Amino acid sequence: MNTSLLIKNGVVVNADKKRRADVYIDEGRIKEIKKSITRPAGRTIDASGCFLFPGGIDPHVHMELPVRGGHSSDTFSTGSRAALFGGTTTIIDFANQERGGTLSHALGEWMSRANGNSFCDFAFHVSITDYNDRTRREIRECVERHGVSSFKIFTAYEALRIGDADILAIMEDVAKLHAIVLAHAENGDMIERVTAKHRSHGKHEVKYHPEAHPVEAEIEATTRLVDMALHTGCALYVVHITSGEALRRLAGARKAHARRKRLPSVFAETCPQYLLLDRALYEVPGFEGAKYVCSPPLRGAADRAALWRGIEDGRIDTLATDHCPFTMKQKEWGLGDYARIPNGVPGVEHRMQLLFSEGVAKKRIKPERFVELTSTAAARVFGLYPKKGAIMPGSDGDIVIFDPEAVDRISARSHHMNCDYSVYEDLRVRGRCRTVILRGTVAVDGGALELPEGFGRYIPRVILV
Ligand code: URP
Ligand code: ZN
Ligand code: ZN
DSSP states (O other), rough: OOOOEEEEEEEOSSSSOOOEEEEEEEEEEEEEEEEEEOOOOEEEETTOOOOEEEEEOOOOOOOTTTTTTTESSSHHHHHHHHHHHHHEEEEEEEEEOOTSSSSSHHHHHHHHTTTTOOOOEEEEEEEEESOOOOHHHHHHHHHHOOOOEEEEEEEETTTTTTHHHHHHHHHHHHTTTEEEEEOOOOHHHHHHHHHHHHHHHTSGGGGGHHSSSSSSHHHHHHHHHHHHHHHHTOEEEEEOOOHHHHHHHHHHHHHHHHHTTTSSEEEEOOOHHHHHOOOGGGTTTTTTTGGOOOOOOOOOOOOOHHHHHHHHHSSOOOOOOOOOOOOHHHGGTTOGGGGOOOOOOOOTTTHHHIIIIIITTSSSSSSHHHHHIIIIHHHHTTTTTTTSSSSSSSSSSOEEEHHHHHHHHTTTOOSSSSSOOOOTTTTTEEEEEEEEEEEEEEEEETTEEEEEETTBOOOOOOOOO
């Protein structure tokens, strides 16, 4: 059987340039990119009028995340399927160490959830919540045996956060291995103090959630982390940046790292919800605001404008989603106490469409920068490049045929995520993923899924020193 695929007449977009070309894929890999390819193929697709983007990489998702009382509502099966509909062909989830548990156990747990179930390709960061001698040995094993090149730490959340001494030790270990530390940067003490005050004053409604996660908590933790990264010589990637000031401090630290030539850098991630949604949504009467409860919380117009500047000028490296959906019924665990509302919003399906619509179609960024933010930068930072993150000979045949003129309205009625609402309900978006290709196989075409469950593979990552 001829499994080759020929895509004709599209505009191939990489992070550095774009050009009109045909693309020939065989045995899962891109074999040829040329102005005109005429050789026969098992399947030929005409991409006239469309961009060809490298398959999206979402480096921050939480499928089936265990939380008090249950799991985030997308499984690897439903969430990865939704990812493919939205042009994301690779997701990186987090294998979370339990306190008292091991990293290998965490990795095994997450691997068994994803393997055989994921529609798209996947990898794992490993989250460290309990640092000790064994953990330390396991960090090396994760890198050398399991293809893990990134380790997450939290400065907030009681069950997850670790202290500065452990963070410094982890950074030293990780730096020696030329891997990278990811961080959820919020000062946990500030959050817990305000939450306790709210409780004692009977302030339980959703509208108090953002007040309990003040911007100073993010700025303080970000500043502390970048200084610790500079001190230990460790590469640092701060997830879900929400504020202009945190971004400013990250950008300053990047310059300081660059001045100390041999040191690796500091990277910033933000998510569509922080670019597009306003904190006023927490004020909607009733429990509606629970839909938007995530940490850090949504901010105001000035922060959104600052984040957009970072998207435009290159200070933000990646656009992830922090996809962590909970149904309305699950959100209701926090009825009467906002601090018990499970944190997170659905988003994996609409990342590329939202950035195209709000970024490229509104002329804030060029298609090349769109590719950098949605695919190439994540591939480079997390050791997937050039297998993923580019359309070039030798790379995996992960391609999105994107129609820039199509218009959609986002709605929970039509999305594929296992969540009974959308935080972008009724938003009009320009541009649509017409065909999504994973390793040379058509995954989604014209709104129909063509892949079997479990097609997704674990992608071990390499460290590029
Ligand atoms: O609210 C959020 N962001 N939930 C997911 C977990 C995390 O902090 O990334
Ligand atoms: Zn987080
Ligand atoms: Zn997260």
